[in-house]
Amino acid sequence: MLQKYANPKRFLTLANSVLPWTTCATVILIVAGLYFAFAASPPDYQQGQTVRIMYVHVPSAWMAMFAYAFIVVASAVGLIWKHPVAHVGALAAAPIGACFTLICLATGSLWGKPMWGTWWVWDARLTSVLILFFLYLGFIALANAFDDSSRGEKASAILALIGGINLPIIKFSVDWWNTLHQPASVSKIDMPSIHSSMLTPLLLMGIGFTALFVTLVIIRVRAELASRRINALRAAKIHAEVAGG
């Protein structure tokens, strides 16, 4: 199964058949999510209208972590099974994850100011998410730091695996230590937590962002595979000219 899609051509055939579906799903889910986020959901009993920031902040936070988990798995597959498309996939996901992390930090700050009374605090949750953002930047920088792209892939994959330790720290930071950030609402089974009228936009945006992530990964993988093919063709042409000349 894994080895089958190590072949870029076969991978592209599969990806291209999925692409129209994920594109449609992205548009429909995000439009529905926006409708519920702004028109069809009530203000919060304590936070009033600012609860509407949650519908972009929390799904972005989910995606920030999901994209990094994707990179960790893809990097491990690339390192252990020498799967070439896995490294390309990890590299494609990194800027997307970095964007979601940035959105999570910015919207969190804009939510924290009116509710907590501060734009930023150095508590365990906020700090570990900031570290996640720098891990993304480090991964992208390292992947592009070598002339030989296979060395960049290897180095960045190792960084991704080491940085993976940050994911459980982000997730459990609010349970392990006391923080200004409140614990999770959605995974909690107890009573109130989050009312269904607020859960609907949250989940719609969350699934919509996941579909957007898949769509963007496919687009970026296609771009990267095309540019590798271009480089290979150019190299072959120069080689042929040198040999023929």
Added chain:
Amino acid sequence: MTRKRRRLTVVLLGGLALATAAALVLAAFEDNIVFFHSPSDIATKKELGIDRRLRLGGLVKPESWKKAQDGLTHNFAITDLSHEVPVVYKGIIPDLFREGQGVVVEGRLQSNGSFRADEVLAKHDENYMPPEVAEALRKSGKWKGGADQ
């Protein structure tokens, strides 16, 4: 196959070593990672004295919040239901600040046992619901949540 198996072992062992190291480091620095100390910590831990800046967190004790004539000085008590610390703060209070709600203040303990804060941060809980639902839940007695806005 053996080379793949070897790379797999290296990655798994490396991950295990990394997780252990991280757990040890985090456990060692636990006191520095906590964002605030509770009134019970203040009462029991000797190192939390008047000589250092610290953050104190807990619930604003119901019916303890008094605004002074100037409209800027606030007196209230922070409680964790077993100990409480009186707090004096001069400044603007965040919108979510309410009696019975979570709060984190930053400042110094005074020799008289009160806490002089120069920053007040409201902490909100993980419950989200429309006002009517909160009201209904409170009436039914199933839930004793924080005050409405």
Added chain:
Amino acid sequence: MTEVFNMGEYSMYIWPAWGFAVLVLGGLVIASVRVMQARERELAELEAAKPRRRRQKNPEGKSA
């Protein structure tokens, strides 16, 4: 419709938050699609040009 866009005193936090997200994600989508289209066009041109150039044994190559 107007009450949807009027978020009261918190408008100054809610709209910048969503605006920032739209800007970042929109920029990412546009950049990703543009790069893909440019690369695939370039690749198509290169692949179309390849057999002809080989037959011609192009003169530029000799002079270089």
